[in-house]
Amino acid sequence: MRSLIDIQELSVKEIDEMMDVADDIIANPKKYENACRGKKIATLFFEPSTRTRLSFEAAMYELGGNVLGFSEAQSSSASKGESVADTAKVVSCYADIIAMRHPKEGAPLVASMNATVPVINAGDGGHNHPTQTLADLLTIRREKGRVNNLTIGFCGDLKFGRTVHSLISALSRYTGIKVVLISPNELKLPGYIKSDVMDKNGMAYTETTDLMEVLPELDILYMTRVQGERFFSEEEYLRLRDSYILTPEKMACAKSDLAVLHPLPRVNEIAVGVDADPRACYFKQVLNGKYMRMALILKLLEVTV
Amino acid sequence: MNVDSIKNGFVLDHIKAGCGMQIYRDLHLDEIDCPVAIIKNVPSKKMGKKDIIKIDADIELDLDILGYIDPGITVNVIRNDQKVEKKHLSLPEQLTGILKCKNPRCISSTEQELPQIFKLADKEKRVYRCLYCESAFKE
Numbered sequence: 064m065r066s067l068i069d070i071q072e073l074s075v076k077e078i079d080e081m082m083d084v085a086d087d088i089i090a091n092p093k094k095y096e097n098a099c100r101g102k103k104i105a106t107l108f109f110e111p112s113t114r115t116r117l118s119f120e121a122a123m124y125e126l127g128g129n130v131l132g133f134s135e136a137q138s139s140s141a142s143k144g145e146s147v148a149d150t151a152k153v154v155s156c157y158a159d160i161i162a163m164r165h166p167k168e169g170a171p172l173v174a175s176m177n178a179t180v181p182v183i184n185a186g187d188g189g190h191n192h193p194t195q196t197l198a199d200l201l202t203i204r205r206e207k208g209r210v211n212n213l214t215i216g217f218c219g220d221l222k223f224g225r226t227v228h229s230l231i232s233a234l235s236r237y238t239g240i241k242v243v244l245i246s247p248n249e250l251k252l253p254g255y256i257k258s259d260v261m262d263k264n265g266m267a268y269t270e271t272t273d274l275m276e277v278l279p280e281l282d283i284l285y286m287t288r289v290q291g292e293r294f295f296s297e298e299e300y301l302r303l304r305d306s307y308i309l310t311p312e313k314m315a316c317a318k319s320d321l322a323v324l325h326p327l328p329r330v331n332e333i334a335v336g337v338d339a340d341p342r343a344c345y346f347k348q349v350l351n352g353k354y355m356r357m358a359l360i361l362k363l364l365e366v367t368v
Numbered sequence: 369m370n371v372d373s374i375k376n377g378f379v380l381d382h383i384k385a386g387c388g389m390q391i392y393r394d395l396h397l398d399e400i401d402c403p404v405a406i407i408k409n410v411p412s413k414k415m416g417k418k419d420i421i422k423i424d425a426d427i428e429l430d431l432d433i434l435g436y437i438d439p440g441i442t443v444n445v446i447r448n449d450q451k452v453e454k455k456h457l458s459l460p461e462q463l464t465g466i467l468k469c470k471n472p473r474c475i476s477s478t479e480q481e482l483p484q485i486f487k488l489a490d491k492e493k494r495v496y497r498c499l500y501c502e503s504a505f506k507e
Contacts, residue, residue: 146479146481147475147479148479148482165475166473167473167474167475167477167478168471168473168474168475168500168501168502168503169474169475169476169498169499169500169501169502170475170500172475172499172500173475173479173482173500187475188473188501189473190473190501190502255504259489259490
């Protein structure tokens, strides 16, 4: 039995195979509509995340399975002081697979160490968010036809943005990736990711504070939200939130085949006017997230179609 | 200076000069009821000066703590007045219950019953990361 806590637990081959399955689901959805009949996923969301939770639930419904769970800690036994370990043991009795979102880093790992069913990390604090990474990778492959040999810009909050950390970690195992880190000095990528992930894997990267300076060379632009809940000071948040806003005017100097990704929700870092641009791929990315979660559920439940 | 030889126990050798007392404390040797000798600033060809600890009791030694403090220490196991084994230490791959995660966002900060586990992430830089949140341990 396998869980998915960190994207590094999946080999490149496994990720590629899951992307193949996702492509097949997109092409032949009927084929998969009863793949998980009789199976249940428990979505244990200890902090609100409508998007990720709905994605898991939609994924399971489209595989013919059922869904149970909660969407905030107040409606779970955690509010009575139950440990994550106990919650995992109890829910294992009801569900075939668990997707867990938790504000504390490492909580899904603790759950996986105690559950008797597979556990999927649906985001743990500022730490990991592997299924978002799977959505990102599928979007890159579907938009560019490959995951190798690309110049990928990451813009915004690179310090607390866990989706950025997970995606860089996953991309470090592909070849020919050039990363451009675009952020205010206060929100730069943590040093340990540069040393432990990028340097260790010989990944080329540059850092800048100026989006416009590098935009013309990018194949992919991965925008992120400056997340208010990760800040201790409201004043700091308001000062940095507007640092990097993508507008239709800025898009004019980008490559014609650029793909703009964003893990969503956005605040104002991508102007609504960009949505109509065919290079805006963030809503396709949401859909791709559902397909990759379907592929992941099939893999962890060892269901073949 | 003469220190009696030991019958059954351990000689911790090649301790960096000045670190003997710290190891005495970290191994909780003050809590055991047996002869323990800390010999400081012993001349050493290899190290210039070194500390040595002799423990005259067959206790359970936590080699992980020792390896973490100083992987250069050698542990001589003494049985019936004879050295029967010489253990060379290394940085342990995993430390359980030795370091404590200081990341307030880590699950181990709120769920106190969880064992504090750290994994060796970088041997050269002596970096240990929390099993749960992967934060590097800082002294």
